[in-house]
Amino acid sequence: GEDVEQSLFLSVREGDSSVINCTYTDSSSTYLYWYKQEPGAGLQLLTYIFSNMDMKQDQRLTVLLNKKDKHLSLRIADTQTGDSAIYFCAEILNTDKLIFGTGTRLQVFP
Amino acid sequence: IAGITQAPTSQILAAGRRMTLRCTQDMRHNAMYWYRQDLGLGLRLIHYSNTAGTTGKGEVPDGYSVSRANTDDFPLTLASAVPSQTSVYFCASSDGTANSPLHFGNGTRLTVT
Numbered sequence: 001g002e003d004v005e006q007s008l009f010l011s012v013r014e015g016d017s018s019v020i021n022c023t024y025t026d027s028s029s030t031y032l033y034w035y036k037q038e039p040g041a042g043l044q045l046l047t048y049i050f051s052n053m054d055m056k057q058d059q060r061l062t063v064l065l066n067k068k069d070k071h072l073s074l075r076i077a078d079t080q081t082g083d084s085a086i087y088f089c090a091e092i093l094n095t096d097k098l099i100f101g102t103g104t105r106l107q108v109f110p
Numbered sequence: 111i112a113g114i115t116q117a118p119t120s121q122i123l124a125a126g127r128r129m130t131l132r133c134t135q136d137m138r139h140n141a142m143y144w145y146r147q148d149l150g151l152g153l154r155l156i157h158y159s160n161t162a163g164t165t166g167k168g169e170v171p172d173g174y175s176v177s178r179a180n181t182d183d184f185p186l187t188l189a190s191a192v193p194s195q196t197s198v199y200f201c202a203s204s205d206g207t208a209n210s211p212l213h214f215g216n217g218t219r220l221t222v223t
Contacts, residue, residue, distance in 0.1 A: 008150065031209050042114075042200050042214025043153070050209075088152060097168075098212060100145075102152040 004091055004101035011107045018076040020104045022089035025070060029091040032065060034074045037086040037103070046074075046087075076106075084108045113137070116201050116215035123191050123222050131186040131218050133201030139213070140206035142184040143168075144176060146197040147217070153200065159184055160206060191222045 004024045012018045024032070030051050035043040049056045049063045049072075056063045062075040072089050089101045117132045135142065140161045145153040145168075155168030159178040173195060175187045184203075188195055198219050202212040 004152070006152075033211075035212075040216065042202070042216050043212070044214070045211035048209065048211075092209075097155065097158075098143075099155075100153040102150060 004089060004099050006087075006089060006101040006104045008102065009105050009107070011109065012079050014079060014081060014108055014110050016079055018074075018079045018083070018106055018108075020074045020076075020087050020089075020106065022072040022074075022101050023070055024072065024089070024091045024099075024101075026091060026093055026099075027067070027070060029093065031092050032063075032072050033090040033092075033098070034061075034063065035088040035090060035100075037088065039085075043088060079106075079108050081108050081110070114201055114203055114213055114215035116199075116218050118218060119216070120219040121221070123188075123220060125192055125222055126190050129188045129191055129220070131188075131199055131201075131220070133184045133186070133215060134182050135184075135201075135203045135213070136182065137203060137205075137213065138181060139203035140181070141204045141210075142178065143202045143204075143212065144174070144184070144186045145200045145202065146170065146195075147200060148197050156186065156199075191220075193222045196220060196222045 033048045034046040037043045060077045064073045086103045088103045114135045143158045144156040157176040159165045162181045201215045204210040
């Protein structure tokens with residue numbers, strides 16, 4: 001199957017950490033991605049991780065990959081109101097097909 | 111500013127009418143894609159093109175057609191619109207190499223009545 005699943009909503013207080021989770025089904029995926037969608041706009045690539053890595057850190061973002069459980073997570077440290085958006089995980093199949101998750105709407109409140 | 115331009119921004123269309131959503135990129139990317147975004151379903155691939163002159167079907171191609179006559183343009187046509195095609199449509203492009211990120215347009219919001 002090609003299902004990529006995420007929870008639909010996450011609400012956090014400003015300054016706390018946010019953790020957005022994703023499960024995927026294709027163990028042959030070579031790259032896994034996190035995209036961010038702000039209101040009224042298209043998706044923008046946030047970060048990605050190669051399948052032979054367990055963790056990748058990029059400033060406030062930390063990506064964790066558990067290949068055994070086919071689980072991907074995105075941690076945002078010190079979450080700000082500007083981080084409010086929809087976050088999509090995606091896996092690439094056969095190098096030419098990107099499958100997106102259902103998206104997680106992150107709401108940051110003061 | 112380089113990027114992807116989609117037109118129109120939004121459209122209300124009567125069922126049964128024909129509609130073409132336009133997409134143009136100026137990054138000379140080989141690959142282009144059309145996705146539809148629906149609440150709770152994320153983005154689903156409709157059609158794609160790996161290079162000018164070729165197209166392929168995605169997850170949900172029925173009711174849609176595409177053409178890729180040149181590198182820059184990738185129009186999506188609904189031959190006879192139905193209410194289930196009410197959605198937000200996103201065009202994207204990439205240079206087609208492994209791990210190349212997708213660049214998205216700002217979307218077209220289509221309502222079929």
